[in-house]
């Protein structure tokens with residue numbers, strides 16, 4: 001079949017027509033979450049680090065730009081990034097306000113670093129980031145002794161006045177969030193004593209793994225994690241695994257189109273990220289993991305996925321730990337479930353309301369436009385089993401992941417769809433998305 005994507009004009013809308021199947025091989029740019037952390041830890045290290053397969057996401061470029069503004073010498077050549085570490089207290093007061101653009105990870109993790117430095121920094125972001133909650137990181141960092149000023153609604157711009165040294169704390173966070181955990185651990189590096197954090201469910205552990213790679217001992221015990229302040233970090237050579245959350249869109253598209261056969265090479269398979277695969281395997285999807293190994297402290301492998309003719313189970317239920325293990329893939333599970341005729345119930349996922357957009361509302365609105373029957377709940381949704389989705393007028397709500405979810409569902413719909421505000425917003429995590437999709441579409 002001809003190209004799945006047709007530009008309607010030079011604007012932001014993308015028209016996606018149904019295709020027959022996906023076939024071929026893909027290799028994804030480096031994981032976004034790991035790239036942010038690798039850049040930050042390399043900046044705090046005592047010597048140079050070389051990071052290969054660094055993410056192409058705009059979010060990670062925002063982190064590099066902030067680190068440069070804090071005085072770090074960074075040389076980027078395609079996906080290879082060389083960072084001359086300045087040591088744990090070598091960052092310099094920036095001459096202007098920093099911008100995290102659309103990136104919550106940049107803002108929250110840097111807040112943790114800035115909390116332990118003896119100067120004041122203001123961090124701002126785009127319209128979406130300025131609507132996202134920041135008290136969740138401000139609270140523990142204030143307890144550690146930093147001064148954090150937010151707007152009266154608890155959002156950024158955030159003004160951080162650090163303190164040296166910080167006080168080590170034992171903190172129990174009410175929200176399962178790797179960004180909160182990472183901000184506290186990064187601040188803990190500059191604290192006197194042992195910083196300990198407990199979360200309601202374990203979240204992605206990239207910060208812990210990378211800290212160990214840089215030579216900092218980190219202890220984990222169930223939901224709790226701790227480290228000693230004052231360790232110095234040693235520069236490293238790192239190879240970042242392909243981004244599992246980006247791979248997930250292609251995996252979902254392949255499953256929804258019988259006859260598909262797709263090989264995705266060298267993807268991160270950290271178990272705190274791959275809840276999506278477990279869900280797919282439970283409904284009978286054919287997924288093979290090949291060439292498993294550990295690379296720069298992270299599990300990596302290749303994923304071979306084939307189209308699914310009929311699901312073995314037609315109900316998917318996600319809550320509790322399942323939410324943390326697939327936090328960025330939850331909307332995608334709903335779009336896929338609707339495409340292959342499964343019911344899906346999501347609970348305890350109110351965090352989706354404070355992502356780049358309200359992803360509960362965005363998922364329900366778009367799937368309803370495609371003819372699905374889906375009930376919106378405060379903490380999730382209930383999608384009823386239904387027939388084939390119809391092509392429709394959809395909206396990304398300027399959220400990269402929602403744009404890609406809509407594209408995936410449109411590939412197997414009955415008729416073409418138009419996705420508003422979709423072309424450029426994928427740059428936030430995967431600028432190559434449209435081109436990669438065309439390369440494996442038949």
Ligand code: S3P
Pocket residue numbers: 032033034105176177178179180182204327328351
């Ligand atoms: C991220 C953690 C998650 C995730 C986000 C990236 C990270 O956010 O949704 O895309 O890199 O730490 P929360 O910590 O808010 O759950």
